[in-house]
Amino acid sequence: MSEPIDAARGEPTGSAAGPDLTVHDPDPGLYNDDLAPLPRQKRSWGTFEIFNVWTNDIQSLFGYTLAATLFIAYGLNGWAVFGGIILAGVIVMFLCDLVGRPSVRYGIPYAVMARASMGVHGTQFPTLIRGITATFWYGAQTYFASTAVALLITALFGPGPEGTFLGLSAVGWISYVIVAVLQVALFTKGMAWIGTFLNWAGPAVYVVMIALAGVIWYMAGGELFSALGTVFAGDGDYPGGTLAAFSAVVGTMVAYFAAVVVNYGDFSRFVRSEKAMRRGNLWGLPVSLAVFSFLTLIITAGSSVLYGEALTNPADIVERVDNIWLTVVAALTFLIATVGINLVANFIPPAYGLANLWPAKISARTGGLITGAVGFAIGGLWVAFIDGIGIAAFVDTLGAVLAPLYGIIVADHYLLRRGRLNLNDLYSASPDGEYHYTKGWNLRALFAFCLASVFSVTAVWLPALDQWSGFVWIFGALLGGALHYAITRTAGKKAVKA
Template structure:
């Protein structure tokens, strides 16, 4: 049984070229998605939410995310291994496929969803130039929709097929471009607001908080929501961290990248939302709607390019590299980077094509979000094994050994204690969700599940 290929091999010190600036731009790309913009804008537009509390909740979430990333990233930086290989230490050489496939499935789903959002935005904006186009519909999309979807999918595929060095180049290029256009859009809206910007801003920041308890609930809700948004990236962070020069670079890049980009992007979203409301007297949470209302064909074309760039950025960070490695881990002998990429991109395109006609109608989004919560126990088990069982000293050679006497072979390649912990924790999450308010559990359930799984696995592993 072969357990290694170019995707899963240890990154040699000479190939560790990612510095703090690359990590900073990595997190800029993670922040700059259409879904992330809409989510943040929705939080600010909540009539019961005070803008100061929302910003505070995002800042708290940023600190928690940094801590989680640094913990899961350390073994990958030290050993040069991706997430599926790291999971072998605790789950077994075959058991690692359980969290890897779950993570990969969630990522492929959201790759397809993000691609559809970008192509839909592009098709809407392109109609500013060619308003008469359209034609008959198939799967709830007309000709412009399909052309936009195919173009967005192909351009992303061409970028990502080039490998990790091209991905690194794109990450460093995309982040400043998106920020530049967003700031230009904000400036244009402020100028058009005709002095109403400050009046509208006061309404956002001066919203009364009913009580101390209500304020705490708002804070927890925002913090949990942002944790939920970043949770899928956290588990497989090692897929990127292994390319960092050292732990110091990773830590510095995370602290700067997460704090500045999460809070900075949130501030830009807040100011843009305020400016859009002062200009159009409407609550606009989608940047595509704002650009459409400005009515500039030139701006529409530029926005289409930027929305694609933002989508490609979040896809490469959260939804491409991870599933490619996860798919490759299934059959390392046969599924190298290109084949695993082709499988990932094909499945993602299928999700995109079925999104408007099928997936939106049957409510799979909530189901996939729930699958994402089940990644938390895997995070807890992996951390407990690395820090409490292995004492930060993995046997890297054994992670690639399939013989029955191997250190991570366990029971036919499966670690029963780890899998039992996953099962019990997932059941506990389900019960908590039934009996506790959803607003409190959103995102916070991820932390609770990870902590419970860590303690439970440690207790079981000590008895082995």
């Protein structure tokens, strides 16, 4: 006998298997195959795939440089830096467990999940901002990945002809086109191919890093331990003292993952169970961060012994070593690591965001091709124009705008709706739909979103908050959630009294 269906919620009453994922009569302006709930039988990701989402996010050129810089820039004892990095991983793990759970349960991407709190049309504004932010960084990271290919081509065949066009040499342009085509090809193969790439890339980068750490250790000899002692000693000269320095380490690492946290549902919807997602987050965040940071520390300390200065960019270390095989292996590793994070953090969000804008005409595949084209132009102009006009501050500001959206989504789902969704109404444009609000826009949520975003953006640009800049995202998320909860509850009480 089949279990009765709760018509208001679209869920089997008393079922332990989870909600019914069938959508009846969806509006074509809100639905396509990419935005539809993903049936459980089509989900192939487990703990290992989620683990590799995070390892690829960590293992980019920027991620390595960031981890190395934390050990030498804040004047803290190295063990305190380790503690701060692991604590940041625990915080991000907790945030992702919260926002990822409904996407696992209902099989929906971030853009659809946001409809519950922002309205079926109101979700377009924040998802578009997320897509713009990701597209800018996609172009930039594509350029950075191409420098690894250029390093490889130069090592094998020489520097090529002289002269540049828009700041790039002939080898630079060839490398850039290779990386751009590779990324689009991976995406158009679908999430299964992306998952396979991440599963292979994450462990491969770790193997190379362990090998590089071993080589550096061998070359540095016993002096490595004295260098580690120096790093672990700390000089305590960070403005504001030890607590401010520790908070800066934690906040910086949290901010590094903030963009992926917002749209984490785009990945968790492919996971077979919540248990697998939580395990993947545990192993991929605090555990993987600890291992990666330790390897980074050994390599950085060894570079200070071998070259007289602590090098925080792995490309600089490779340039100092005159070994063609090391150059080839390192270049391929840098390419894999950077392409991995680009797919995770910067390609998938705008692809789904564009699909959400016009589902009847734009699929996630088409959205990805648009992202690739716009990102190609951005990356191609990076050296000549964009890098010099302060685009990083602009993109950071867009990221700060998004922080309250996380808080609103979580507060709405867990505090106001008690963890339940009306799946059919997420795809309905009917005025009677639960998430239609005012012509498809939840004006109360948008008001909370705008107020909290003003705070987040102001904090990014306010010099007095520089020491706490890493926590701006968390503060913005907390404020957005609190405002949304308070405004909605107050409006509900007034409606009851009326």
